[in-house]
Amino acid sequence: MRGLKPRIPEPFREILSLIKGGIFYMRQNLLRTHIFALLLLPILLGGCSLTKLTVGRTVIVYSQAGAALQREADLTLIEASVRGNLKTFEGMLEIVPENPTLLIMTSRAFSSYAGFVEDKMEDAEIAGDTDTAADLRARAIDYYGRSRRYALKVLSQSNKTFSEAPTVGSVVFEGALRRLKKPQVEPLFWAAYAWARGISLQKDNPMQVIDLPRVEAMMRRVIELDETFYYGGAHLFFTVYYGDRAASIGGNPEKAMEHIKHVDRINQDRFLLSKFYLARYYAYPQQNAALYKEALQAVLDAPMDVYPGHEAATAIAKSRAKRWLAQADTLFDTATE
Structure with a gap:
């Protein structure tokens, strides 16, 4: 089998060309066709080992192509792309159910x-x-x-x-x-x-x-191993953990702020979701209307390329900031501002 280059059937070759071309958006009917072709691979290729080899290579392509989605600023396109990938990934897991890269991609x-x-x-x-x-x-x-x-x-x-x-x-x-x-x-x-x-x-x-202590332990281990992973996402978890709870059940605004500062340090103050979390999980619980509005307005005023290569995260932050800023008058007592 060494050196053998399997001939990839036409339906699956189309899938590979779409992936390699960086095209993630698929119409619903076209997506169903591709998934159906994928599930037929054992018959089309005439061998289970060749099927797994082909799917394994496809997983690598998908993994490498993910950066293109992070650079996309159109949320409609991003959502459609992610939705289209869900059943594609699960379809591939039917063939290689233990592939760790594919499992992580599907989870994400x-x-x-x-x-x-x-x-x-x-x-x-x-x-x-x-x-x-x-x-x-x-x-x-x-x-x-x-x-x-x-x-x-x-x-x-x-x-x-x-x-x-x-x-x-x-x-x-x-x-x-x-x-x-x-x-x-x-x-x-x-x-x-x-x-x-x-x-x-x-x-x-x-x-x-009742499971929250386990999640807390998991996120603390993430910080111990690599606090920078996914924009410092474990620090954002603790921003919510400490900021969105009353002091009587473990809330601590100062600790929430400490974790926001860690995220800003990790991303050189370019990750706008940090400012959204500052407004949503620190300023709002503290009923600090001025800080709330200032943080959300800073998100909206920032240029889309404030964090080059991560425009998707920037677009998400702007969308959420717009929605929450529009509710400011209902979230705060204007008489005490």
Whole structure:
């Protein structure tokens, strides 16, 4: 088999050309065709090993092409691209279910798409459309759950403890975390992030909130191993953790601010979501209307290329800043400003 170059069937060759060309947006019918072609690979290629080889190479291409999406500033295009990838990635996992790179990509894709669903949920809540908001909340919870499972599956490949992460004893769980190394930061972060967001959407469910200490331990381990990962995302978790809770249950505005400063340091003050978090999870809980408006306006006034190569994150920050700034008059007592 060494040196053999399998002939790739025409339907799958089209998928590869789309990926290599950096084209992520697909119409729904076209996407279904590509997924169907992908699932037919064992028949088309005439051998399971060649199928896995081809899918493995495709995973590498997708992984390398991700930077193009980070440079995109059109949120509609980004959302459609991420949505289109969800079932493509899950289809490939039917063929290579243990591929760690693909599992991480799938986890990140579901968390990313869930973020778009959350944004729509907030819009529905603002409009008073409770039924739509409830439906979107349920969908976001489901997507975060899938994201968590895929990331934990990667971690469980090196330590079976993570296959029982929600139920294993805390001492055993924390011991497994201590054995993780820097190369495992990526699945660790996405598992913790998805778990945290799912809990955040179910704050009224004690059976969900009870898992928060595990998420906290996971994020602390991320900081220990590589605090810079994903824009310093673990620090943003602790911004919410300390900023969005009352002091009686562990809230601490000063610690929230410390973590925001870490994010600004890591990104040289170019990551605008940090300013959004400053407004949303520090200024708002403190009822500091002036700081709230100043931080959100700074996001809106910043140029789109403030963080070159990361225009997607900038666009998301601007979209959320616009929505939350528009609510300022309802969030603060104007008589005390």
